[in-house]
Amino acid sequence: MSATDTLLSAVPQSPSAGIKTMARFGFAAIGIVYILMGVLALLAATGLGGGARPDREEAVQRLQDLPAGNIMLGLIAFGLLGYIVWRFTQAIRDTEDKGTGLKGVGTRLWYIASGLLYAGLALYAGRLALNGRTERGADTSQTLTAKVLGWPGGDWLIIILGVVIIGVAIFQVYRAYSGKFQKDVNASGLSANQEQLVYRAGQVGFTARGLVLAILGYFFVQAGQQSRASAVGGTGEAFDFLAEMGPVVLGTVAAGLVAYGLFMLVQARYPVLRGI
Template identity: 70%
Template sequence: MSAPDALLAAVPRTASSGIRALARLGFAAIGVVYVLMGVLALLAAFGQRAGAHADKEEAVQHLQDLPAGSVLLGLIALGLLGYIAWRFTQAIRDTESKGSGAKGLAVRLWYVCSGLFYSGLALYAGKLALNGRAEKGGDSSQSLTAKVLAWPGGDWLLIVLGLVVIGIGLFQGYRAFSGRLKNDVDGQHLTAKQARLVFRAGQVGVTARGVVVAIIGYFVVQAGRQSHAGAVGSTDEAFDLLAAMGPLALGAVAAGLLAYGLYSLVQAKYPLLRGV
């Protein structure tokens, strides 16, 4: 097969196949980002690099130094946009059959929020790919927090929002050990031993991700309690807090995020994509 024919063969033939391709690319992009985050944080835990900074933006920055780094960054940006598209598809087309009741609409809204969670990183990776530089989003979260604090009752709103974020983090731990992860990966292509290994990696990874989310929620609560935008923090500050607890705490969460990245890569290869 010639190169043009191979490229044409790779082009999705239907809308559904296009959505499936975008979703799989999205899982792969998320997997790469979390693997890099986990590796950077593990290096910090073992004293191999200064600081514990290992947020998503720094993780994608390291792709710049690799051969064809701009191409890799472009693929990460495209993949994250693909993940956002898949999450919106889940919400709009109700691919998971959640229905239009209050609970179903809440879950479908969660799909939208889950997709939008990566929108800033997709923009950041895209800017790096095109321009070779981009501003990190840490200051923007503090600016947004300052605006909320200026509203009447803004401090209470931040406290409530922080508690919701903490709840989301705790829910990740519930999700990890409730058996729901078995609905994420198509295990029919795996042996029983491989399926167990993938499931355990997912449990460890999702739990570690929940810990980081809960810490970020704690920062939001503190920003509301103190009426101080500088108290808010992102993944970067969450790793700093874990580092302050000691290398064991940081290393455990870092290993978990690495496991989550590997789990996402397996999900990219063997996804369960319903309704498309």
């Protein structure tokens, strides 16, 4: 082995400790948010929710009522920021080796979009941690939709966006039953029974998440067809939509989101973070 080869072999090939830590904080933060959101939806399904709306902001706000709630909110905000950093790292440094082809670039752009989806929630959690109770901001998705609808052909752009989101939802369900999500968890530290439980939680969780995303995509399609930005909704509106189908449907999806949150916590504990 040459001196150059020896030097290269000494260079760490895994993600830096800092980015790895931020990624794990991110998985944990998302897991906690989904568990809280699922629990709120379960309470709503059983009539015990006290009128609380089971959406992401409400889930984060509930942390403030717990002991050391502001500290927890700060950690959630930091964790969500860590997830955004990790997603950007995946996209920019191509840690998954997706390449520069059309499919690869599309996947890497999705990593960025996936990270940015949590930017607003991270900001909201940070404001709560620093300032206490705060008013919810305007619905960003509705505001942006209204602007796009004002463009020439804007209604078609919104419809296309809705179709893309529905496509992502279908992919989530595909991931659930293809078992591809298993590669995101290092199962070497799990027993066979634990690995099976994690696998089932992932299946149920990704399916439930896919259903919620499909509803959000449907909202965008409706907004484009009707040229009406108010037709766009977030997770709260998606749960309202499910509640109209009955408490059993809402409760089933809510339980699935709790399962997804648990899967994310396991991923935080046993992550597979490919090299950068």
